[in-house]
Amino acid sequence: MSSAPFTLNNWWNSQDIHKGPPDRSLYTRCLGHPPRSRSSGILLLPITCSRLPPRSQSSTAKAYGSYKELVADPNIDIIYVATPHSHHYQNARLCLEAGKHVLCEKAFTVNAEQAKILINIAREKTLFLMEAVWTRFFPIAKEVREVVKSGKIGEVKRVFADLSFSNDVENEFGTSHRMVNLDLAGGALLDLGIYSLTWLFQILYHIVPESQRGPPIVASAITKYVATGCDEMTSIILTFPPNGAHGIATTNIRVSHDPNPTHPSPAPIRIQASDVKRRTPGNFEYQTITHEIPGGGHGMFWEADECGRCIRDGKLESEGMGWEESVAIMRVMDEVRRQGDLKYPECLESVEFPLDGF
Numbered sequence: 001m002s003s004a005p006f007t008l009n010n011w012w013n014s015q016d017i018h019k020g021p022p023d024r025s026l027y028t029r030c031l032g033h034p035p036r037s038r039s040s041g042i043l044l045l046p047i048t049c050s051r052l053p054p055r056s057q058s059s060t061a062k063a064y065g066s067y068k069e070l071v072a073d074p075n076i077d078i079i080y081v082a083t084p085h086s087h088h089y090q091n092a093r094l095c096l097e098a099g100k101h102v103l104c105e106k107a108f109t110v111n112a113e114q115a116k117i118l119i120n121i122a123r124e125k126t127l128f129l130m131e132a133v134w135t136r137f138f139p140i141a142k143e144v145r146e147v148v149k150s151g152k153i154g155e156v157k158r159v160f161a162d163l164s165f166s167n168d169v170e171n172e173f174g175t176s177h178r179m180v181n182l183d184l185a186g187g188a189l190l191d192l193g194i195y196s197l198t199w200l201f202q203i204l205y206h207i208v209p210e211s212q213r214g215p216p217i218v219a220s221a222i223t224k225y226v227a228t229g230c231d232e233m234t235s236i237i238l239t240f241p242p243n244g245a246h247g248i249a250t251t252n253i254r255v256s257h258d259p260n261p262t263h264p265s266p267a268p269i270r271i272q273a274s275d276v277k278r279r280t281p282g283n284f285e286y287q288t289i290t291h292e293i294p295g296g297g298h299g300m301f302w303e304a305d306e307c308g309r310c311i312r313d314g315k316l317e318s319e320g321m322g323w324e325e326s327v328a329i330m331r332v333m334d335e336v337r338r339q340g341d342l343k344y345p346e347c348l349e350s351v352e353f354p355l356d357g358f
């Protein structure tokens with residue numbers, strides 16, 4: 001392989017244009033960060049784009065006027081779809097139909113049917129497509145998968161995962177913010193619950209030999225945000241084949257037990273026996289592993305590098321976040337919504353394309 005980096009002309013998400021000076025934006029800190037620092041061999045040339053003119057005068061971002069214009073630009077290799085969940089199917093499909101590789105934010109789509117259609121189009125058109133679950137590509141996530149797969153900690157019978165934020169829901173989100181707005185497929189499940197689910201799936205599904213994997217049985221509960229009817233708290237118990245392991249995934253936008261400076265929450269209470277010791281199962285030795293994010297980045301470049309590597313190597317899907325698994329996770333979320341009677345407007349659940357208004 002030549003030592004010259006593989007170069008991708010990439011469209012970074014529109015959101016950054018509107019969120020502060022470009023030198024401090026997520027895009028600059030992530031994709032714009034020199035790949036040398038992480039020896040990826042991938043050079044991503046981001047074009048920040050929006051349908052609106054950039055807010056900052058100094059921005060090098062480009063406004064296309066419409067996504068149709070954007071997808072017609074022959075200089076663009078891959079498009080990162082980072083619009084609200086409601087728009088992923090329509091936006092990602094537009095890009096795929098126009099022959100662009102796609103990295104599509106989580107939740108991949110509103111439902112599993114939409115995800116399957118995007119995947120079929122990518123397959124037919126030999127295009128790369130991946131759900132942007134960035135945490136999958138953190139070195140620490142990879143390492144955890146490897147440790148569990150190695151058998152060093154024995155058989156995993158139960159996994160707990162939570163991602164919750166302590167938002168002042170009424171004041172921060174009101175009724176129209178994408179986090180709570182049903183017209184934008186808002187709610188905790190699709191926005192944050194996907195991260196809890198991904199931990200369950202990484203351990204109890206992803207690393208299980210394909211012949212033994214299967215869809216988990218779903219039991220769940222949803223509490224709705226009264227003002228809009230979206231889910232503000234969702235808890236899921238999954239029973240996975242082949243051995244009946246339980247995965248418990250929780251998510252909440254109002255109450256978190258994990259304080260975070262950007263989402264301050266009241267101090268959590270933990271009740272625990274006093275003689276808790278770190279116990280190390282099997283031949284696994286307790287260790288602390290730290291992976292710094294190079295250059296003060298935000299860590300999104302690991303997933304972006306994966307897109308670059310896959311496209312360079314002619315792969316349509318990533319082993320780290322494969323198509324079949326994205327659909328399996330979407331199916332779980334469909335079932336959770338069915339059990340909790342959480343419905344989005346019909347046009348958002350539709351697989352019709354194109355639809356007016358997107």
Ligand SMILES: NC(=O)C1=CN([C@@H]2O[C@H](COP(=O)(O)OP(=O)(O)OC[C@H]3O[C@@H](n4cnc5c(N)ncnc54)[C@H](OP(=O)(O)O)[C@@H]3O)[C@@H](O)[C@H]2O)C=CC1
Pocket residue numbers: 014015018049050051052081082083084085087105106107134178184191
């Ligand atoms: N991986 C991560 O850490 C994060 C992932 N996300 C994901 O990214 C996606 C976008 O989230 P976020 O950036 O907060 O969203 P924003 O509300 O900031 O919207 C992003 C862009 O989407 C378009 N958009 C917004 N609202 C509408 C609307 N009502 N109709 C049509 N287009 C709209 C706009 O594009 P335009 O300028 O072209 O009009 C906007 O700039 C979500 O899928 C979310 O889950 C979000 C935050 C962090």
Ligand SMILES: O=C1OC[C@@H](O)[C@H](O)[C@H]1O
Pocket residue numbers: 191192
């Ligand atoms: O993916 C995400 O991570 C960070 C959150 O602030 C955001 O709501 C969510 O979309």
